[in-house]
Amino acid sequence: MMHTLGRADFDVIAGWVEPGHRVLDLGCGDGSLLKRLIETRGVQGWGVEIEGANVIAAIRNGVNVIQSNLENGLADFADDAFDHVVLSRTLQTVRHTEGILREMLRVGREAVVSFPNFAYWKNLRSVLDGRMPVSEDLPYQWYDSPNVRFFTLLDFEALCVQMGLIIRERRVLDEKGNPVEADDERALNFLGSLAVFRLTRSR
Amino acid sequence: MSGQSVGAVHSQCAHFSEPLRLRSGGVLPAYDLVYETYGTLNAAKSNAILVCHALSGHHHVAGHYADQPDNIGWWDNIIGPGRPLDTDRFFIVGLNNLGGCHGSTGPSTPNPATGKPWGADFPIVAVSDWVEAQARLADRLGIDAWAAVIGGSLGGMQALRWSISFPERIRHALIVASAPRLSAQNIAFNDVARQAILTDPDFHGGHYYEHGVRPVRGLRLARMLGHITYLSDDQMGEKFGRELRNGSFSFDYDVEFEIESYLRYQGDKFAGHFDANTYLLMTKALDYFDPARLDGGDLKTTMARTTAGFLVVSFTTDWRFTPARSREIVAALLANGRNVSYAEIDLNFGHDSFLMPDPHYHGVIDAYLRNIVL
Numbered sequence: 393m394m395h396t397l398g399r400a401d402f403d404v405i406a407g408w409v410e411p412g413h414r415v416l417d418l419g420c421g422d423g424s425l426l427k428r429l430i431e432t433r434g435v436q437g438w439g440v441e442i443e444g445a446n447v448i449a450a451i452r453n454g455v456n457v458i459q460s461n462l463e464n465g466l467a468d469f470a471d472d473a474f475d476h477v478v479l480s481r482t483l484q485t486v487r488h489t490e491g492i493l494r495e496m497l498r499v500g501r502e503a504v505v506s507f508p509n510f511a512y513w514k515n516l517r518s519v520l521d522g523r524m525p526v527s528e529d530l531p532y533q534w535y536d537s538p539n540v541r542f543f544t545l546l547d548f549e550a551l552c553v554q555m556g557l558i559i560r561e562r563r564v565l566d567e568k569g570n571p572v573e574a575d576d577e578r579a580l581n582f583l584g585s586l587a588v589f590r591l592t593r594s595r
Numbered sequence: 596m597s598g599q600s601v602g603a604v605h606s607q608c609a610h611f612s613e614p615l616r617l618r619s620g621g622v623l624p625a626y627d628l629v630y631e632t633y634g635t636l637n638a639a640k641s642n643a644i645l646v647c648h649a650l651s652g653h654h655h656v657a658g659h660y661a662d663q664p665d666n667i668g669w670w671d672n673i674i675g676p677g678r679p680l681d682t683d684r685f686f687i688v689g690l691n692n693l694g695g696c697h698g699s700t701g702p703s704t705p706n707p708a709t710g711k712p713w714g715a716d717f718p719i720v721a722v723s724d725w726v727e728a729q730a731r732l733a734d735r736l737g738i739d740a741w742a743a744v745i746g747g748s749l750g751g752m753q754a755l756r757w758s759i760s761f762p763e764r765i766r767h768a769l770i771v772a773s774a775p776r777l778s779a780q781n782i783a784f785n786d787v788a789r790q791a792i793l794t795d796p797d798f799h800g801g802h803y804y805e806h807g808v809r810p811v812r813g814l815r816l817a818r819m820l821g822h823i824t825y826l827s828d829d830q831m832g833e834k835f836g837r838e839l840r841n842g843s844f845s846f847d848y849d850v851e852f853e854i855e856s857y858l859r860y861q862g863d864k865f866a867g868h869f870d871a872n873t874y875l876l877m878t879k880a881l882d883y884f885d886p887a888r889l890d891g892g893d894l895k896t897t898m899a900r901t902t903a904g905f906l907v908v909s910f911t912t913d914w915r916f917t918p919a920r921s922r923e924i925v926a927a928l929l930a931n932g933r934n935v936s937y938a939e940i941d942l943n944f945g946h947d948s949f950l951m952p953d954p955h956y957h958g959v960i961d962a963y964l965r966n967i968v969l
């Protein structure tokens with residue numbers, strides 16, 4: 393859950409926020425995304441983090457951090473308090489998937505969600521070869537993984553439709569963090585290692 | 596414990612002759628505040644931290660007195676070179692609040708009108724009065740704005756009050772194991788403590804000094820009750836369990852269980868030196884504290900007046916001021932877009948956790964204070 397590995401999604405997220413915006417980063421780890429958004433994009437930032445060591449690291453990084461368990465929702469945050477609520481590489485670790493998405497769009501105007509795509513061809517090949525995938529974006533063994541939800545880019549889009557969430561933008565990245573382009577959705581689902589979505593409520 | 600103690604310290608006394616109008620309507624014509632300082636005030640006077648004490652605290656926060664090496668300050672473990680309140684960086688001020696019994700003007704000090712101890716005639720003081728008096732001490736020390744005000748429990752309430760009353764004079768507020776107002780249960784515990792004192796035959800309506808007695812029985816009971824609320828059930832269980840002092844039941848009302856022995860010892864120790872009128876005053880200050888009261892109870896509106904950065908800390912086993920009470924403060928700050936961090940620390944010592952030298956807890960305070968630009 394710490395932003396210590398690939399940071400390709402940070403670039404995408406940085407491009408979606410504007411100076412003065414209020415950003416809430418859920419599962420903020422040591423606060424490096426927020427620190428970067430504050431320093432390079434001039435946002436106001438707050439993070440939510442459950443691990444004590446990360447809370448200290450985030451404070452040390454000069455980032456506002458609230459120690460809290462995302463599974464308990466965002467009760468301490470008021471409606472529409474933020475311009476962007478970010479969930480970077482964390483959705484797959486949250487049990488109450490719909491609950492957290494709903495909460496993100498209650499407290500924020502926009503939700504930014506990035507997650508590893510389990511349908512990425514290397515992951516599929518790994519499973520076909522008989523082993524669970526381990527990669528840049530899935531850097532855990534099956535027995536020590538914090539991930540509790542395993543889903544694909546297309547699964548997520550289907551959930552957005554089901555929940556009535558509007559996908560404003562979508563970026564799909566390969567393992568190196570380079571953008572993936574493809575003509576059809578199935579190909580994109582096959583080629584993308586990490587997906588980044590920008591969501592809003594339907595009006 | 597990392598870092599070092601501040602070593603030998605001494606206390607000072609500041610006399611204030613300008614009357615202080617109190618929240619209760621009373622007026623203190625003049626008063627003394629005893630205080631201690633550690634570290635050096637920098638040329639810009641930008642490195643001062645005020646440490647506010649809780650119910651039974653005082654100005655002797657850190658270090659020891661040269662002639663009393665065992666008399667160590669009540670929060671010594673967090674203050675000193677290399678400690679979170681680093682005296683190599685910060686100038687630390689601790690004082691005994693008005694109404695106290697450790698040298699500052701209070702019920703046990705002489706009333707200038709009569710020459711006798713104030714006793715029950717000492718006006719009721721509120722947290723806002725303490726903050727006002729602390730501001731005057733800051734003036735006296737040449738401190739325009741505190742780099743930080745920090746306190747645990749009732750001390751945290753003072754830090755919170757500072758951020759509301761004097762937003763331009765406080766850059767950071769560190770509010771530990773505290774609450775934005777007491778719950779009915781909190782007040783209930785306080786009232787039982789007060790009743791123990793008020794009904795002690797030696798109380799004499801608060802004028803016990805002139806009778807040459809002290810309501811030690813009532814004060815002892817009050818402290819025993821308070822002490823139960825400072826500890827966690829788990830910790831009490833681990834420390835004392837159902838251990839018997841003599842190994843078997845004696846079927847009488849003497850001390851049998853270790854927990855009884857411990858509580859009575861704590862009660863006796865406290866009643867031996869603390870002033871009962873001060874205890875009454877402090878519990879009333881706790882009960883009355885409710886900065887959102889004039890905003891119809893809406894803490895969000897109240898906290899809109901603040902400009903400081905905040906660190907709010909709670910402890911998982913604190914059932915006197917639970918983490919939920921700290922989160923009320925956090926939510927009100929977030930609703931106003933204030934800079935706030937919140938740590939909920941898993942420590943087993945109940946409310947008293949805030950006094951413990953836990954590396955993680957101290958790490959949080961240390962990380963926050965190191966980022967303060969002087």
